[in-house]
Amino acid sequence: METQHPTAQLWQRTATDLAAAIRAREVSSVDVVRSCLDRIEETNPRLGALVDLRPEEALADARRADQAVAAGAELGALHGVPVSTKINTDQRGRVTSHGVAALAGPPAEDDAACVAALRDAGAVLLGRSNAPAFSYRWFSTNEVHGRTLNPWDPGRTPGGSSGGASSSLAAGMTPIAQGNDIGGSIRYPAACCGVVGIRPTVGRISGWTPPAYADTPAGRVRIDVLPTVQACAVEGPLARTVADARLALEVMTTPDLRDPYGIPVAPARLPAGVKAAVSVVRGIGTVRNHPAVERALDEAVARLTDAGHEVEELDGLPLLAEAARIWSLLIYExxxxMLPLVEKVGDADIRTSLAYSFAAAAAEWGERPALETYIQGWARRATLVTQLQQLLGTDRILLTPVSAELPFEQDADIASPERAAQLIAAQWPMAAVPVLGFPAVTVPSALVDGVPVSVQLIGGRFAEDRVLDAAQAIEDGTPALRPPLPLG
Structure with missing residues (x-):
């Protein structure tokens, strides 16, 4: 594993390195935060990645962090390290806008559990990362905060919905970002911007957030969390390195029975030194991979083989194909x-994107799937979860593409119904995993024509250690892909 050079500018250094340096009093949190703020001032006007920046508040938190170090206080694993949080996640004193002006109500009174975990670990919450309206696109633009660009290529999406997080990481604004994922919203942005994103097992990181309410003609009503959000959505980190993603995952792991899928205790570490067997699934027979995607898979296979992993090629895996198809039933139904609310308060882009997405789902399931079909989808999901766990156990992982395509051209999902359907087909690796609830990490493995191309590693439930170890082997073999980008 490469160690960050100590003479690098502070914004260039990893979270792991910065936390150790702050703890050892080699650098101060104030200096780190100032360095990141300078980098934000230099790059964010072009990229539109972070919003709701409050430099003085962040510097005050950094000063308190330095005072704790000087006092010999017990320090958390991210003490004094800057991180960002997403505009769809509650942070005390900040507006949870969801990128929709009508939903941008008063500031949150409390932190979501994942944000509280970062705060408890000593992280300095530096800014909020941009996302699409309602967090329902693989692109990151909205009427409240504008468009986020990809630092590698502004004509391509930085991903969504955690596109502000991935763009800011690639540009060096912070070393770690909080995100969430129900259809690739951590993994896909990370891949688009050449950083690391991990979607943990459902329940490992608490999805609890303060109750949400809406004012209606009948009075104030509580907004309950949708079944697919409970069962398929997760909070998780994005980072520039696998080591930082692992550190952030450990910090954010929050046993919490307020979460309907929460766990009572943190999962035990798996035995170290085990080289997981790797099964390669290049496709599911529905769409052809771009040649660059095949190259990224080949490079990953070579790196894993060099690291001592036993690698085999599978001729598809039907349960992944079925899971991706079920995703388009459960998520959209x-x-x-919520479609009337989107029609009332959503911007034109989100309305068009959802209309095209529902049309693509209708081609699979019909215009209005019956309740029996929806119930059967949930029932079949449980069978697929069991089948995949039996296949993987704790010592086998899958290697798949992130997408069949390179990062999409900006606004490809609203170009036409036909193009939107192509995107959904290409994103089968992003759709299959949330339905099943397994951990997955995306890590860059190739650079093709100036664009990073990543792969996805999927492990058994609570086997994050195995996928991160494999991701580390891939990262170690591709040092030239390590962001942040210069952008100078």
């Missing part, structure tokens, strides 16, 4: 009751 759960979201259907």
């Amino acid at each position: 759960d979201f259907r009751p």
